[in-house]
Amino acid sequence: MIPTRVHGVIDYLVGIVLILAPYILGFADGTAAQWVPIIIGVATLGLGMITRHELGFVKIVPMTTHIIIDVASGLLLLASPWLFGFADRVWWPHVLVGLSYIVISLLTARHSPVESTVRA
Template sequence: MIPTRVHGVIDYIVGIVLILAPYILGFADGTAAQWVPMILGITALIYSLLTRYELSIAKLIPMPVHLGLDIASGLLLAASPWLFGFADRIWWPHVLIGVLEIVIPLLTARHSSIETTVRA
C-alpha cells in the first residue's frame, strides 16, 4: 500500500502537472482540452489541502472521501477527450494521468496516521 504521506506528495505533483501540462505539451488553446485538466488540477490541490492527512493545512475531508474524489477526477479526465470532443487533437496526457488518478488511490492506505489518532 502507498502510505498517505506519499499519496499527499503525489497529489500535489499531479495537481501542478495538470495545471502546467497544457502549456508544456502545447494544447493551451482555450478549449476544453486545456481547461479540463487545469480545473481538475486546481480542484485536486484544494481538496488535498483540506484532507485529513499529513500534508494538508486543514484536516476536514476524510481520506476515503479524498480517494473517491481522486478516482472520480481520474475517470472524468480519462474520458474527457471523448466527452468534450477533442480526442482528434490531443488525448494521451488526459488518459495517462486519468488512469494514474484511478490506480494510485486504489493502492493507497484508506486512513492516515492523523485519522487514526483522531479516531482513538
C-alpha cells in the same frame, strides 16, 4: 499499499502537472482540452490541502472520501477527450494521467494516521 503521506506528495505534484501540462505540451488553446486538466489540477491541490492526512493543512475531508474523489477525477480526466470532443487533437496526456491517478488512488491506504487524532 501507498502510504497516505506519499499520496499527499503525489497529489501536489499531479495538481501542478495538470495545471502546467496544457502550456508545456502545446494544447493551451482555450478549449476543454486545456481547461479540464487545469480545473482538475486546482481541485486536486485544494482537496489535498483540506484532507485528513499528513500533508493536509486544514484536516476536514476523510482519506476515504478523498480517494473516492480522486478516482472520480481520474475517470473524468480519462474520458474527457471523448466527452468534450477533443480526442482528435489531444488525448494521451488526459488518458495517461487519468489512468495513473485511478491506479494510485486504488492502491493508497484508506486511513491516515492523522485521522485518528482529528475529530469529525
